[in-house]
Structures are given as structure tokens and as C-alpha cells.
Amino acid sequence: MPQAVNQARTEQGGEPSGGLERKPKPRYRSAFRILGGYIEPHRRTFALVVLCTVLAIAAELFQPYLVKVAIDDHLMAGDGGYGSIAAICFVYLGLSLAELVFTYIQNNLLQHAGQSIVARIRKQLFAHMTKLSMSYFDKTPSGSLITHVSSDTEAVNQFFGQVLLTLLRDGLTLVFILVMMFQLDATLGVYCLVLLPVIACIAIAFRSYMRATYQLARTRLSRLVAFVAENLAGMSLIQAFQQQHAQGERFQEQNTSYFQANVREIRTMVLFNRTFDLLSNLVIAFVVWVGGKAVLGASLEFGVLYAFITYIRQFFQPINAITQQWNTLQSATVAVNRIWSVLDTEPEIEDRPQAVRIERESVAGRIDFDRITFGYEGAEPIFRELDLRIRPGELIGVVGTTGAGKSSLMSLLARFYDVQAGAVRIDGRDIRDMAQADLHRIVGLVQQEPYLYAGSMIDNVRMFDASISREEVIRACELVGADQLIQRMEGGYDARLSERGSGLSAGERQLLSFARIIVFRPRILILDEATANLDSRTEQLIQQALEVVSEGRTTIVIAHRLSTIMNADRILVLSRGEIVESGTHAELMARKGYYEELVRHAHGEPELVTALYGAGRN
Numbered sequence: 001m002p003q004a005v006n007q008a009r010t011e012q013g014g015e016p017s018g019g020l021e022r023k024p025k026p027r028y029r030s031a032f033r034i035l036g037g038y039i040e041p042h043r044r045t046f047a048l049v050v051l052c053t054v055l056a057i058a059a060e061l062f063q064p065y066l067v068k069v070a071i072d073d074h075l076m077a078g079d080g081g082y083g084s085i086a087a088i089c090f091v092y093l094g095l096s097l098a099e100l101v102f103t104y105i106q107n108n109l110l111q112h113a114g115q116s117i118v119a120r121i122r123k124q125l126f127a128h129m130t131k132l133s134m135s136y137f138d139k140t141p142s143g144s145l146i147t148h149v150s151s152d153t154e155a156v157n158q159f160f161g162q163v164l165l166t167l168l169r170d171g172l173t174l175v176f177i178l179v180m181m182f183q184l185d186a187t188l189g190v191y192c193l194v195l196l197p198v199i200a201c202i203a204i205a206f207r208s209y210m211r212a213t214y215q216l217a218r219t220r221l222s223r224l225v226a227f228v229a230e231n232l233a234g235m236s237l238i239q240a241f242q243q244q245h246a247q248g249e250r251f252q253e254q255n256t257s258y259f260q261a262n263v264r265e266i267r268t269m270v271l272f273n274r275t276f277d278l279l280s281n282l283v284i285a286f287v288v289w290v291g292g293k294a295v296l297g298a299s300l301e302f303g304v305l306y307a308f309i310t311y312i313r314q315f316f317q318p319i320n321a322i323t324q325q326w327n328t329l330q331s332a333t334v335a336v337n338r339i340w341s342v343l344d345t346e347p348e349i350e351d352r353p354q355a356v357r358i359e360r361e362s363v364a365g366r367i368d369f370d371r372i373t374f375g376y377e378g379a380e381p382i383f384r385e386l387d388l389r390i391r392p393g394e395l396i397g398v399v400g401t402t403g404a405g406k407s408s409l410m411s412l413l414a415r416f417y418d419v420q421a422g423a424v425r426i427d428g429r430d431i432r433d434m435a436q437a438d439l440h441r442i443v444g445l446v447q448q449e450p451y452l453y454a455g456s457m458i459d460n461v462r463m464f465d466a467s468i469s470r471e472e473v474i475r476a477c478e479l480v481g482a483d484q485l486i487q488r489m490e491g492g493y494d495a496r497l498s499e500r501g502s503g504l505s506a507g508e509r510q511l512l513s514f515a516r517i518i519v520f521r522p523r524i525l526i527l528d529e530a531t532a533n534l535d536s537r538t539e540q541l542i543q544q545a546l547e548v549v550s551e552g553r554t555t556i557v558i559a560h561r562l563s564t565i566m567n568a569d570r571i572l573v574l575s576r577g578e579i580v581e582s583g584t585h586a587e588l589m590a591r592k593g594y595y596e597e598l599v600r601h602a603h604g605e606p607e608l609v610t611a612l613y614g615a616g617r618n
């Protein structure tokens, strides 16, 4: 079972596979190409964003120039007209307002477009995950998939909200400042231009170090998330085995290593920022020295020096901002590539182009496992040329030791996996030739741990399918005997269940899943019986419910309690992927073989002790 396999891997201290622990390399070109495809439908918005950015920057950078005009052309020149100074003040105010308005519009437009792109990616990702085959989930820990939907899409969100905004705004600001500087004084402008490679070298040196610290922090965070997700999924196991302390210590190890990586990342960032501040102040001191001498020598106007110093302050700001976004750009690039590695994964099980549509009502329910061979990826085959024929309407009980292949056989019937040789047929038709949507309507599954969603009783029974009426759900619940149980709950059919239906017993959850079967009317029913010990009243209810749901449909019960299958038309005993015995309860008892021995080991009790079959996979 997937979770168990993943859990086992982690419990043994191994690295869970999947996208998380691989050292992800940012592949910028592919990431930008992918994001470009998403930006395309919003091109008008993005054009407007660029326009607003240019106007906002122009409004901002014209302000020091205005002060220069006020100083040199009016104050220093002795042109004491208050009117012209007042006019300059008004223009200054107008420019500030224009800067504010254009920045506001630019920000809003960009954020809106970015958010809608990210919402689209999230939707695509979730829809794609629901189409992936079970073999994919066997290999990929759920923690890493949760990271893709939450933090990875969030990183893409930051790309639009921060990186793109900074690149656009600060990149353009840099260009504009250089133009203004050269326009004011070419010599001072050249000095500043010479500084650019120095600044770039320092930034690049810091960058490569920051990349390593960033990568480390992300990898450790991913591990932490995967660890928490796995522990939440296996909480009952942790509590049952009193593993709280041990798991707490393992969590603390991961937590500390994430903390250390974070501190290192932040320390590097602070050092980088302060170095930049220092550099900026050194350059200002240099310009004050060179420019001050020129002003004293009357070869430079005072207003020009003032404007220059202001521009230098503004010059370092965008470089700093752009390099600060380096982390975010990296995380967004890695995130985009990771998201795409999921979206690029083709489901192993797909409808064939010539897949036929089948009306559920037209299915009689004959099942043939036709000399099938199957094994999980990378493992020895469980079934080798297994043959099994089930007649329409038959009630089949399947028993066998733990790991005999009972659940795997049923997974093949539901086509969660494809056989490697032979064929599984329903009414003589290979299930690989059927549309999966039809197959899953035909084959209904009641799992050992029926999954209940956060939602009302009604919605849980009809699986949020609004075309199934409330009355239908209530009738189904009455038929399987779940009605009384629901009426007893506060809120009745509208009572809200918490995630996974905690608060309900295993038996109660199974009754609800029987009601599901009634409303969805599959022609074939697979029931993986709950291993939990049920009280005799619930067991009786389930027994009656099974009689109701198996009526008129082929039913296969993977049994953990003998009482459930004693009246089955046929009982199959499975051992190591082979059917070693087959017959009715009476026939198998008379045969005094494997089945009889199992019953005898259960001390003649009408129940097979769970231990005989293992405690299940939970």
C-alpha cells in the first residue's frame, strides 16, 4: 500500500523519493518559457503595466531635477521671484501625485494578472493530480505534492508580485538614472558607470553563496513538511505505538536543521545589504569630494551636485532591490520546474483512443481474470497467469494471509494498475478497452477505511454530486440501516463531518459507504471489509446492509470476519498470489484443507481472528 510503503521507507531512515529531496536546479529558460505562455493571454494588461511603470519612474526621477532647477536657475541665480518657486513646488507636488497614482495602477494590474495566473496553475495542478495513476502516488510522498500545490504555487505568486515588479520598475529606474546623470554631468556620470562592474562583481559573489544557503533552507523545509504530512497521516499508528516522544525528537532534529539553514540564509542576506549600504556611502563621499571641488572651482553648479547625490542614492536602491529578488527568482524558477515535472507526468493508465462507452445498466457483471500476471513496479510478480471466473450476481468471499494479494487483485479489477500479461474482463470485454469513467461507475469500491470528506452527511453519501437528490440519499441510508445512526447525530443528515469522518466508528463509516453504493448503483461491488472489531449490533447491521447492497450485483468481499462470508456463493482462499482453494463454506470445511485450518485456528469461533489475516494495512 502506497502510504505504508512510503512510511516504511522513512521509518527506515531512507530518503523518500519524489521531487523534494532531489537537489533542484533552477532552469531559467524553461521556467520563463512556461510562464511566458501564461502571460500571453494577459498581454494587454502587461503592456499597460509597462506604460504605468515608465510614467511613474519618470514622475519620480524628474523630482530631483526640479530641485536642481530651483537651486541653480532661481535661488543661486538670485532670481527671487516667489511665483516661479511656487510654480516649481506645484509641479513637484503634481509629480509626486502622478507617481503615486501610476504606481497604484501598475501594482494592482500586475497583482491581479499574477494572482489569476497562479489560480489557474493551481487548478490545473490539482486537476492533473487527480488523473495520475496509483503507481505515481506509490512513488511520490503526499508531502511533496502538498508542497507543489501550496508553497510552489506561492513561489510563482511571488514571482509576479515581487520579482517581475522589481525587475521592471528597478531595471527601468536604473536606465533612467544613468540617462539623467549623463545629461547633468558626463564626467561624474562616467565615474558612476565605472562603478557598475564593481557593484556587479560583489553582487555576483554574494549571489552564488546565497544560492547555496537558499537551496539548503528550501530542501530542509520540504523535508520538514513531508515529515509532518506523513506523521499526520499515520497519527493513529504513532499514538498506538507510543511513538510521540521518538517522533518528536526526529521532528526536532529536522526543525533545528531548518532553523540553522534559515539563520545562515538571513545572515548572508544582512551582510549583503549592509555591504551595499557601505558601498553607496563610499560613492557618495567620493562624489561629494570630486563634485565639491568642482563647485568650489565654479566648474559645476551646486544644484547639479545636489541632484547627482540624490540620483546616486536612488541608483543603489534598484541594484540592491534586484539582487534581493534573486532568492525569490530562484525559488520561483525551481517551483515552476517542479510544478511542470508533475504536469508533464503522463498518467500510466489512460483511456485508449478506441475506448468504448458502456451503459452501466447493460452490464450483467461477469468477471474474468484471464491468465493475468502482475507485480508492482520493480518487484517480483504477485500473480502469475492467475485464472478466475466470476458469474454475474455471484457473492464471492476472498480470504488469505496478509500480503497474499487480495487487495491487489481488486485494484486490478478497478484498473488502478494494468496487468502485465493476460486480461481482466467484464462481460467478456477487456477493461482496458472501456472508458475509465464508465468502468468506475460499473465497479464500486468500499474500502477498508472508507474515506469521508469534510462536509455534511448528505454530501458524503452522494459525493457532492448535486444531481443525486436528498430523498435518494435518505432512502439509501434507510435501506442500509444507517438512518438511525444519522438521526441520532446532532443536525441529522446535515451534520457536518470533520476530515476523514473522525468521530464515527469504523462500522459507522462502512455503513455510510454502503449507502454510497446504493445511490451510485455500481453493477460490481468490491468490499474490503474493515478489520476493526465491531460490536455485535454494528456487525449485524453491516451483515444486513451487505445483503441489501449485494442484491442483484456481483459482489466480492475481502473478508476479515468469517461471519460476513459464511453465506457467500463461493469462498476463495488466496495464498501468495494463487487461489489454493475455492468452494462454499460447507465444501471447504469438508475438504479439511487450508480454509478449515484457518477456521480451526480461530477456535471454531464464527469469527476469523484478525491476527490470522494480519491487522490490515493501517
Ligand SMILES: Nc1ncnc2c1ncn2[C@@H]1O[C@H](COP(=O)(O)OP(=O)(O)OP(=O)(O)O)[C@@H](O)[C@H]1O
Pocket: 001, 002, 005, 138, 376, 377, 379, 382, 400, 401, 402, 403, 404, 405, 406, 407, 408, 409, 613, 614, 616, 617
Ligand atoms: N502499492 C504497492 N506498491 C508496491 N507493493 C505493494 C503495493 N501494494 C501492495 N504491495 C505488495 O504486494 C503484496 C500483496 O499486497 P496486498 O495488499 O494485495 O495483500 P493483501 O492480501 O490485500 O494483504 P492484507 O490482508 O494485509 O491487506 C504485498 O507483498 C505488498 O507488500
